[in-house]
Structure formats: C-alpha cells, structure tokens
Amino acid sequence: MxxxxxxxxxxxxxxxxxxxxxxxxxxxxxxxxxxxxxxxxxxxxxxxxxxxxxxxxxxxxxxxxxxxxxxxxxxxxxxxxxxxxxxxxxxxxxxxxxxxxxxxxxxxxxxxxxxxxxxxxxxxxxxxxxxxxxxxxxxxxxxxxxxxxxxxxxxxxxxxxxxxxxxxxxxxxGGTAKAERPLTPSAHGGAYGVYSLSSDDYSKSESMDVAINPEKALVNQKTKFATTISGATGTVADEAITALSPDGNTLLHGVSAMPQLTFAQKGIWRTWFTFSIDGKPYACPLDIQVN
CATH class of the missing domain: 2.60.40.1930 (Macroglobulin (MG2) domain)
Structure with missing residues (x-):
C-alpha cells in the first residue's frame, strides 16, 4: 500500500x-x-x-x-x-x-x-x-x-x-536519523572495504583492489584506474567511478571497469567505485591525494 x-x-x-x-x-x-x-x-x-x-x-x-x-x-x-x-x-x-x-x-x-x-x-x-x-x-x-x-x-x-x-x-x-550508516574510506594501499548501497542492507561486505596509474595522481593529468573485486559471486555490472573535489564544488564521473579521470584541483578527492552484483548496488569509498 x-x-x-x-x-x-x-x-x-x-x-x-x-x-x-x-x-x-x-x-x-x-x-x-x-x-x-x-x-x-x-x-x-x-x-x-x-x-x-x-x-x-x-x-x-x-x-x-x-x-x-x-x-x-x-x-x-x-x-x-x-x-x-x-x-x-x-x-x-x-x-x-x-x-x-x-x-x-x-x-x-x-x-x-x-x-x-x-x-x-x-x-x-x-x-x-x-x-x-x-x-x-x-x-x-x-x-x-x-x-x-x-x-x-x-x-x-x-x-x-x-x-x-x-x-x-x-x-x-530533516527528521531524526534512525541509524547512521557511514561509508568510511579505507586507508590507502591494500584491499579497500566495499559497502552495500541497498536501503535494507548497508553492511560492509566484499573488498576491492584498486590500481592507480600513475601511482601518485597529478593535477590536470589523466589518472587511470583498474579494479578487482574480491569475493564476488554473481554477475558484476554497472562499474563506474565518481569523484568529489576537495572544495566540494566539482563532481567527476567515469563509466568503465578501467575508468580514467582528470583531476583539476590539488588536494584529497573522495572517490567512490560503484558496481552491481546480480543487480544489487555496492560502493567502495577511497580518498585519493592529488599532487
């Protein structure tokens, strides 16, 4: 109803x-x-x-x-x-x-x-x-x-x-939050935590490896990403990356299993690698320092 x-x-x-x-x-x-x-x-x-x-x-x-x-x-x-x-x-x-x-x-x-x-x-x-x-x-x-x-x-x-x-x-x-469910970015290096984005299940689940080329991202130069999802059972689709600038005024979006972005500002960018498994959405938050 x-x-x-x-x-x-x-x-x-x-x-x-x-x-x-x-x-x-x-x-x-x-x-x-x-x-x-x-x-x-x-x-x-x-x-x-x-x-x-x-x-x-x-x-x-x-x-x-x-x-x-x-x-x-x-x-x-x-x-x-x-x-x-x-x-x-x-x-x-x-x-x-x-x-x-x-x-x-x-x-x-x-x-x-x-x-x-x-x-x-x-x-x-x-x-x-x-x-x-x-x-x-x-x-x-x-x-x-x-x-x-x-x-x-x-x-x-x-x-x-x-x-x-x-x-x-x-x-x-507005309103009062019933429960805070933050997506906390992992420390740089190694495997990164992946969170379910389903409203009924916001738990941490699989992990993801992210390779960055060049390893240290540089301002106004293309940065390439390659991702590997660990522990996924099912059909992986809808792979993309979204990045928010340090000042919060610019959002970048790339769609691919190996996306590339050009960061136009120095500082720490919050990125989210997103994908779905059998139609269920997931996100992997990661902070990237751009020099």
Missing part, C-alpha cells in the same frame, strides 16, 4: 506544463529549487515530502526547462523529441538518460541513482536517506534536442550537439 501512495504522489509531482505567471513568492521558491552549474537548460527539483526526511522514502522530481523563459517568468519545458507530454512510453524516450547522486556534506552518505524519464521534461526517482543534515544533489544528463527543433544544417553539423549538463543543488534533509 505504501508504494501505491508514493506512485500517486509521483504523478502529482510530474505535473504538467506551466501556464500561469508565478507570483513574487513563487519566484523565490523557483529560485531556491533551481540547480547551479547548467549552461543550456534550467533544472528544478521538488521532493515529496518537502523537505525530505531521514528514515523515510522520498520522491524526487527533477524537471528540465529551456534556458530561456517564456514571457512573465513562465518557464518553457525542454522539448526532447516530440510534442509534449513526451511520455516515457514513447519509444523515442529510451535515449533520455540521467545520473544523479545525493551526497552528504560530510561525504559519509553516498546515494547514486538513475532517475527515470516520465513526461513534461520530468525525471523521477526515490531515495531512502539514512541520516539528516545538509546534502548536495548532483545531476548529469545530455539535453537532446528534438529533431523538429533543428534545421537541416544543424542535423549535419555535429558541433550543434549539446554538451552534457552538470548541475547541483544544496539540500537539507
């Missing part, structure tokens, strides 16, 4: 196209839920409940808008492929992809997710957040342009393809 209630709430969050000018108070709310860091689009996020509460499942609607508003501050839904509402049942929507990460400011909680595209430019996902406090929501996605929005020359000119957008929001999670 609980999931049915959330499903109905999710439909309400997805909403429909905005038609009325926002009030002065509405403009403040819009500004508060608009992401930082985007170039070609605007992103807003809404949660149910608002604010999200620790120890409970919260539904998140991440909505894409055109960077240019309509008149009177009305935002214009981003047109991915065809006419609105662009339902997820449309076969053209299969190419609309988004990655999202909810990371606590102290970096002890790391919750990756792949929001699902629904309609009216909205992506929906849910999180069960283990502890309250300040978080950052990070999102990356490529704002595909609808074919009928492009000229013939645009379609021939690959330079017209839009870059992947990187966005982030500051989020405060």
């Amino acid at each position: 609980k999931r049915i209630v959330f499903a109905v709430g999710a439909l309400a969050l997805a909403g429909c196209e905005q038609t009325l000018p926002p009030t002065a108070e509405g403009l403040k709310l819009i500004a508060a839920r608009t992401a930082k860091g985007t170039k070609n689009t605007k992103l807003e996020t809404k949660t149910q409940p608002s604010p999200p509460l620790a120890g409970n499942t919260s539904i998140w609607d991440i909505k894409v808008y055109d960077v240019v508003d309509k008149s009177e501050g009305i935002r214009k839904e981003w047109k991915f492929f065809n006419d609105l509402p662009q339902s997820s049942t449309d076969k053209t929507a299969t190419g609309v992809l988004m990655n999202a990460w909810l990371i606590s400011k102290d970096r002890s909680v790391f919750l990756p997710q792949k929001p699902a595209y629904k309609q009216y430019g909205s992506f929906l996902t849910d999180w069960s957040i283990p502890q309250s406090g300040p978080y950052t929501l990070w999102v990356e996605y490529q704002p595909v342009v609808a074919r009928d929005e492009l000229s013939f020359q645009d379609m021939k000119d690959k330079s017209k393809a839009l870059e992947i957008e990187h966005a982030h929001w500051d989020v405060n999670v």
Whole structure:
C-alpha cells in the first residue's frame, strides 16, 4: 500500500506544463529549487515530502526547462523529441538518460541513482536517506534536442550537439536519523572495504583492489584506474567511478571497469567505485591525494 501512495504522489509531482505567471513568492521558491552549474537548460527539483526526511522514502522530481523563459517568468519545458507530454512510453524516450547522486556534506552518505524519464521534461526517482543534515544533489544528463527543433544544417553539423549538463543543488534533509550508516574510506594501499548501497542492507561486505596509474595522481593529468573485486559471486555490472573535489564544488564521473579521470584541483578527492552484483548496488569509498 505504501508504494501505491508514493506512485500517486509521483504523478502529482510530474505535473504538467506551466501556464500561469508565478507570483513574487513563487519566484523565490523557483529560485531556491533551481540547480547551479547548467549552461543550456534550467533544472528544478521538488521532493515529496518537502523537505525530505531521514528514515523515510522520498520522491524526487527533477524537471528540465529551456534556458530561456517564456514571457512573465513562465518557464518553457525542454522539448526532447516530440510534442509534449513526451511520455516515457514513447519509444523515442529510451535515449533520455540521467545520473544523479545525493551526497552528504560530510561525504559519509553516498546515494547514486538513475532517475527515470516520465513526461513534461520530468525525471523521477526515490531515495531512502539514512541520516539528516545538509546534502548536495548532483545531476548529469545530455539535453537532446528534438529533431523538429533543428534545421537541416544543424542535423549535419555535429558541433550543434549539446554538451552534457552538470548541475547541483544544496539540500537539507530533516527528521531524526534512525541509524547512521557511514561509508568510511579505507586507508590507502591494500584491499579497500566495499559497502552495500541497498536501503535494507548497508553492511560492509566484499573488498576491492584498486590500481592507480600513475601511482601518485597529478593535477590536470589523466589518472587511470583498474579494479578487482574480491569475493564476488554473481554477475558484476554497472562499474563506474565518481569523484568529489576537495572544495566540494566539482563532481567527476567515469563509466568503465578501467575508468580514467582528470583531476583539476590539488588536494584529497573522495572517490567512490560503484558496481552491481546480480543487480544489487555496492560502493567502495577511497580518498585519493592529488599532487
């Protein structure tokens, strides 16, 4: 029954196209839920409940808008492929992809997710957040342009393809944590601890070996990683690396069993090596010194 209630709430969050000018108070709310860091689009996020509460499942609607508003501050839904509402049942929507990460400011909680595209430019996902406090929501996605929005020359000119957008929001999670479940990074060298990311099982389990080339990461140079998972029984998939800069303002993401990243800042980067075993998600946190 609980999931049915959330499903109905999710439909309400997805909403429909905005038609009325926002009030002065509405403009403040819009500004508060608009992401930082985007170039070609605007992103807003809404949660149910608002604010999200620790120890409970919260539904998140991440909505894409055109960077240019309509008149009177009305935002214009981003047109991915065809006419609105662009339902997820449309076969053209299969190419609309988004990655999202909810990371606590102290970096002890790391919750990756792949929001699902629904309609009216909205992506929906849910999180069960283990502890309250300040978080950052990070999102990356490529704002595909609808074919009928492009000229013939645009379609021939690959330079017209839009870059992947990187966005982030500051989020405060309320409530009282039922139990803190931090992902503690291992000391450099040897095997590193791996944690289950399932909401019903946050225990430490397998271990992972990580080879770094060069062994001492250098700023503005490519760093390559090779990983070996110990004790895994089942099908390993979805291997990736996510890295947060020392100042907390930059998130890097690479998808591969042997990913490579270019660190643009000196200092200690918190990295998470993620993968799944038979569909169950895991993460291995590791601090990397970049010189």
